[in-house]
Amino acid sequence: MRDPDFLQTLWFVLIGVLWVGYFVLEGFDFGVGILLRVLGRDTAEKRAIIHTIGPVWDGNEVWLLTAGGATFAAFPGWYASLFSGFYLAFLLILLSLIIRGVSFEFWGKDDSPRWRATWEWATIGGSFAAALLWGVGWADIVHGVAMNAQHNVTAKIWDLLHPYALLGGLVTLTLFVAHGAIFLALRTRGELLDRARALARRTMPLATVLLAGFLAWTAFDEPSGPVRLTAQVFAVLALACALAASWALAGKREGRAFAFSAGAIALLFVSLFAELFPNALPSTTSHAFDLTLAGASSASYTLTVMSVVAVIFVPIVLLYQGWTYWVFRQRLGREDFAGAPTPIAALRRLAGKPADDQAPPPAA
Amino acid sequence: MNALDFARLQFGVTTLFHFIFVPMSIGLAAWVALLETMHLRTGRELYLRMTRYWGKFLLISVAIGVVTGIVQEFQFGMNWSLYSRYVGDVFGSPLAMEGLAAFFLESTFIGLWIFGWGRLSPRVHLATAWAVAFGTALSAYFILVANSWMQHPVGYKLNPVTHHAQLTNIFAVLFNSTVLLAFPHTLFGAFATAGLLVLGISMWSLLRARHVDVFARSARLVLPIALAATVACGVFGDSQGRLLETQQPMKMAAAEALYNTTKGASFSIFAVGPFKTAPQHLDPDIRIPHLLSLIATLSWNGTVRGINQEQAAEQKQYGPGNYVPILGVTYWSFRLMVGAGTFMFLLSAIGLLLMRSGKLERSRWFCRAALVGIFVPIVANWSGWIFTEMGRQPWVVYGLLKTSQARSPDVSLASIVISLIAYVVLYGILIAVGTRLFVREIKHGPDDPPPPGGPPDDSASNLSLAY
Numbered sequence: 114m115r116d117p118d119f120l121q122t123l124w125f126v127l128i129g130v131l132w133v134g135y136f137v138l139e140g141f142d143f144g145v146g147i148l149l150r151v152l153g154r155d156t157a158e159k160r161a162i163i164h165t166i167g168p169v170w171d172g173n174e175v176w177l178l179t180a181g182g183a184t185f186a187a188f189p190g191w192y193a194s195l196f197s198g199f200y201l202a203f204l205l206i207l208l209s210l211i212i213r214g215v216s217f218e219f220w221g222k223d224d225s226p227r228w229r230a231t232w233e234w235a236t237i238g239g240s241f242a243a244a245l246l247w248g249v250g251w252a253d254i255v256h257g258v259a260m261n262a263q264h265n266v267t268a269k270i271w272d273l274l275h276p277y278a279l280l281g282g283l284v285t286l287t288l289f290v291a292h293g294a295i296f297l298a299l300r301t302r303g304e305l306l307d308r309a310r311a312l313a314r315r316t317m318p319l320a321t322v323l324l325a326g327f328l329a330w331t332a333f334d335e336p337s338g339p340v341r342l343t344a345q346v347f348a349v350l351a352l353a354c355a356l357a358a359s360w361a362l363a364g365k366r367e368g369r370a371f372a373f374s375a376g377a378i379a380l381l382f383v384s385l386f387a388e389l390f391p392n393a394l395p396s397t398t399s400h401a402f403d404l405t406l407a408g409a410s411s412a413s414y415t416l417t418v419m420s421v422v423a424v425i426f427v428p429i430v431l432l433y434q435g436w437t438y439w440v441f442r443q444r445l446g447r448e449d450f451a452g453a454p455t456p457i458a459a460l461r462r463l464a465g466k467p468a469d470d471q472a473p474p475p476a477a
Numbered sequence: 478m479n480a481l482d483f484a485r486l487q488f489g490v491t492t493l494f495h496f497i498f499v500p501m502s503i504g505l506a507a508w509v510a511l512l513e514t515m516h517l518r519t520g521r522e523l524y525l526r527m528t529r530y531w532g533k534f535l536l537i538s539v540a541i542g543v544v545t546g547i548v549q550e551f552q553f554g555m556n557w558s559l560y561s562r563y564v565g566d567v568f569g570s571p572l573a574m575e576g577l578a579a580f581f582l583e584s585t586f587i588g589l590w591i592f593g594w595g596r597l598s599p600r601v602h603l604a605t606a607w608a609v610a611f612g613t614a615l616s617a618y619f620i621l622v623a624n625s626w627m628q629h630p631v632g633y634k635l636n637p638v639t640h641h642a643q644l645t646n647i648f649a650v651l652f653n654s655t656v657l658l659a660f661p662h663t664l665f666g667a668f669a670t671a672g673l674l675v676l677g678i679s680m681w682s683l684l685r686a687r688h689v690d691v692f693a694r695s696a697r698l699v700l701p702i703a704l705a706a707t708v709a710c711g712v713f714g715d716s717q718g719r720l721l722e723t724q725q726p727m728k729m730a731a732a733e734a735l736y737n738t739t740k741g742a743s744f745s746i747f748a749v750g751p752f753k754t755a756p757q758h759l760d761p762d763i764r765i766p767h768l769l770s771l772i773a774t775l776s777w778n779g780t781v782r783g784i785n786q787e788q789a790a791e792q793k794q795y796g797p798g799n800y801v802p803i804l805g806v807t808y809w810s811f812r813l814m815v816g817a818g819t820f821m822f823l824l825s826a827i828g829l830l831l832m833r834s835g836k837l838e839r840s841r842w843f844c845r846a847a848l849v850g851i852f853v854p855i856v857a858n859w860s861g862w863i864f865t866e867m868g869r870q871p872w873v874v875y876g877l878l879k880t881s882q883a884r885s886p887d888v889s890l891a892s893i894v895i896s897l898i899a900y901v902v903l904y905g906i907l908i909a910v911g912t913r914l915f916v917r918e919i920k921h922g923p924d925d926p927p928p929p930g931g932p933p934d935d936s937a938s939n940l941s942l943a944y
Contacts, residue, residue, distance in 0.1 A: 168588035178546075179576030185565055186565065187569070190565070211548070214540070215544050218540035219914070430577065440589065
């Protein structure tokens with residue numbers, strides 16, 4: 114079995130970075146989506162909550178699409194085995210992402226309570242299912258699935274639902290909820306802030322306990338890769354971040370808490386990627402059938418071309434996405450949206466411009 | 478139907494659905510950016526109301542286009558794993574580039590555009606609109622690079638061990654002669670699609686004499702754009718046809734139902750036959766003498782290659798097998814595309830003539846024709862894509878890999894049927910809601926102009942840009 118060469122290792126790391134970016138960013142907007150009706154008591158508050166992620170959730174989701182495209186380009190064998198092998202599970206994730214994706218846009222387009230409630234539940238359901246299923250899926254990938262010599266997965270969908278994978282799902286679900294609550298505590302004010310803060314304080318410790326259990330289970334799962342020790346160091350750091358997030362929350366330091374919850378999510382996935390290395394997808398049927406990075410990868414010419422493209426575009430993307438977060442950094446509250454006749458009026462108010470709320474004279 | 482048929486049906490259904498909204502979004506993004514530019518340059522409030530009004534259609538279209546695009550990014554791996562393994566080394570790169578260069582750009586800047594009103598300076602806000610327009614067009618380029626490689630594989634070699642395609646020259650792939658024509662053809666098609674959408678909605682509203690300032694200006698502004706886009710789309714399409722004669726002669730022969738290589742070939746305008754790859758006889762088959770040679774070779778007695786000769790040539794090159802696509806599909810999708818394009822050309826040309834003679838706003842029949850014109854570009858886009866893909870069969874990558882060898886062997890028939898049903902149901906809901914929102918926007922119309930001297934008013938519309 115060949116070891117991955119430099120370029121293959123680099124692309125494994127880059128794809129890891131894309132997934133980490135995806136989970137850190139979309140993680141909080143999943144959390145915000147799940148908490149929409151828990152924290153938002155009326156339409157004005159719900160609008161404030163949706164506005165905290167409104168400008169950024171779509172950009173966050175592109176990290177997933179790019180991770181998919183990069184996997185296709187750099188490790189076609191991995192892309193092929195993974196997405197055909199996890200067919201129905203992945204279908205559920207795609208359906209969840211579609212439902213929550215349109216829900217934001219549709220929600221604001223009509224004022225009737227039934228319409229709003231429908232799309233609120235679409236946001237919640239889609240966010241909840243995706244947050245849970247990503248954890249289940251990644252736990253399965255690290256653990257390995259039944260797979261034959263041609264690298265075709267033979268496991269059925271219920272084979273993916275073993276206790277270790279389900280625990281992985283609970284970990285991402287709770288971590289994302291806590292991460293989302295902290296994000297809201299950072300981006301809201303007034304009563305919303307108080308509620309978000311209280312919820313973050315309650316959920317972060319729960320997420321930490323589950324995370325500890327999951328990481329310990331991962332450590333004692335069957336031995337694998339050469340960088341196992343590194344994986345465990347990252348696991349300990351992930352746990353330390355999760356604990357530090359709770360500590361920062363106790364001191365009402367939301368900025369710090371957000372950095373730590375982001376760190377916990379990032380390090381969890383770094384640790385899982387290190388655990389996986391040098392495999393792309395282990396086979397529980399026989400380790401002889403493991404899909405290795407070396408076996409799944411494109412040739413070095415393609416990897417070189419893609420490296421050049423990544424070196425040019427990744428910094429640009431980081432710059433303008435970072436700028437977006439800077440533009441939309443201000444805290445939002447119920448009072449920004451209460452009584453605003455339209456979303457545009459709310460936007461104008463947020464921008465500090467007077468809005469004329471009077472009805473216009475009838476057109477001639 | 479077997480699993481392969483269902484997998485193909487699923488790809489067709491999901492892609493056609495996605496492809497309703499993609500050209501619309503590409504065209505509307507550029508249109509909205511143009512309007513905002515005009516607002517900034519002239520300072521006229523009218524253009525601001527136009528920007529916001531058409532911006533709503535852009536956002537509904539983008540929302541549905543984005544979520545259905547998620548499926549597109551992953552279904553190669555889900556349903557076509559053998560294809561993915563075979564082509565990934567070449568085909569994956571444009572997809573990854575599309576994500577890095579185009580998807581990030583459009584999705585990040587559309588958020589800035591929606592929520593940045595009043596917060597960004599007018600110039601920066603305008604720049605976000607152009608960034609979205611540029612991102613959508615760039616995305617079209619990369620996905621057409623990928624598709625063009627399936628039509629005309631270049632810049633690759635076959636790996637001697639794995640027998641998979643392997644990239645040897647990225648520039649050959651990025652500047653494939655096929656994509657250099659397919660991209661402008663698709664891009665101008667997108668501009669025409671959005672142009673006729675704007676025209677149709679404007680004319681319908683003018684018929685009801687509502688918000689005449691916004692809609693008369695929109696119609697007058699969009700007509701020359703729609704005409705130019707339709708003509709350019711046709712010109713590039715015509716060149717594509719001649720390129721196909723050299724790259725995929727079978728596809729063109731099947732498009733014209735020309736069985737035997739002929740000098741001075743006649744052009745079939747109406748033919749019917751059994752639904753199979755190469756029906757033995759067509760009845761009726763009405764043909765115009767010499768016209769096909771004239772179109773295909775630009776000469777009265779030029780030679781056009783026929784299906785039977787191409788079948789023999791491909792058998793000689795690739796071994797025994799049937800290399801003829803389903804004639805009924807290629808023949809009629811090609812005619813539907815050209816026919817729809819001709820309708821689009823006539824509609825925008827007549828509209829322009831009416832406008833010049835000052836009768837545009839009062840012509841009731843033209844208003845009705847323009848309303849029909851909203852749907853015709855969708856038919857053109859669909860039939861164009863169906864022709865391109867079905868005309869390449871039995872190949873998925875022309876000359877290299879057959880569609881029958883591309884499917885995921887580990888995905889069961891039941892799984893495909895489940896996912897197909899799920900997509901059809903969910904997409905059905907999306908189209909119902911999307912259509913309902915479009916109709917509401919059309920009925921509601923744009924915001925009223927602000928009272929003289931007062932600040933801009935935002936209260937008129939409940940259906941606004943942001944959430």
